[in-house]
Amino acid sequence: MPPRKRATGATILAVANQKGGVAKTTSVASLGAAFAELGKRVLLVDLDAQACLTFSLGVDPDEVEESVHHVLLGQVEIGDVVVECEDGVHLVPSSIDLAGTEAVLLGRPAREYVLQTALDPVRKDYDVILIDCSPSLGVLTLNALTAANGLIIPMPCEMLSHRGVGQLLDTVADVKRFLNKKLEVVGILPTLFDGRSNHAQEVLSDVGERYDLPVLSPPIPRTVRFAEAPAVGRSILATSRTSKGAKAYREVAESLLPRV
Ligand code: ADP
Ligand code: MG
Incomplete structure (x- = not known):
């Protein structure tokens, strides 16, 4: 495929993880x-x-x-x-x-x-x-990965959530080789984070090194507010402005x- 001339403008960020329910x-x-x-x-x-x-x-x-x-x-x-x-x-x-x-x-x-x-x-x-x-x-x-400049990988802070990240990163490597040289993994976004759990803390401190990737900060806390927001057609930023x-x-x- 010959190099394509890209339109300039917006930064395009894909938010992907082939696991469901990771936020x-x-x-x-x-x-x-x-x-x-x-x-x-x-x-x-x-x-x-x-x-x-x-x-x-x-x-x-x-x-x-x-x-x-x-x-x-x-x-x-x-x-x-x-x-x-x-x-x-x-x-x-x-x-x-x-x-x-x-x-x-x-x-x-x-x-x-x-x-x-x-x-x-x-x-x-x-x-x-x-x-x-x-x-x-x-x-x-x-x-999405071909159109994007960057990839954000949401990942809950639980051990089992790691499964599949390796496969996703293999796909990213293929996309960079064949489809979009400029794709960059912006980082892992830790989601559904329970700060009281030692396990969650351990996963959070290990994940960046394990995959040699930046970890975005702060982690997104697990809170019931998120379940309520979609019902009114607004994000949590509007329905619960000051929530953590x-x-x-x-x-x-x-x-x-x-x-x-
Ligand atoms: P995905 O798009 O990866 O499948 P969703 O964004 O739909 O994941 O989230 C899955 C479920 O988890 C939804 O019910 C959502 O409301 C809930 N959820 C997402 N983030 C949080 C959070 N920080 N705390 C509590 N519940 C959350
Ligand atoms: Mg979804």
């Missing part, structure tokens, strides 16, 4: 809201057919007629599906149609580049674009500012 979607919604609070122009891309990000930002996926699925298949321009959300962020919504996208893309040339190409026209309109990946390492996640979870996401976003 990918929560992190995308919360970091997105935090960047918006910091005055950044933010676009969030829901790349999961379960459309949890879309739902949690107050958009009913069942009512979405044209979604990221249609964008990836080249049927509509990305700008035509972008929704403005109350959290001050823009969203490329998902819908159940996305469940069939991979099957169609598999028969197409340059299938790993379709998201990057779709984002190019709007990249100049944003400072940061966050991509919420599905719990798999399929073609859609490869698209909201504060932690704000601090992580601030630490990422030099990149965006």
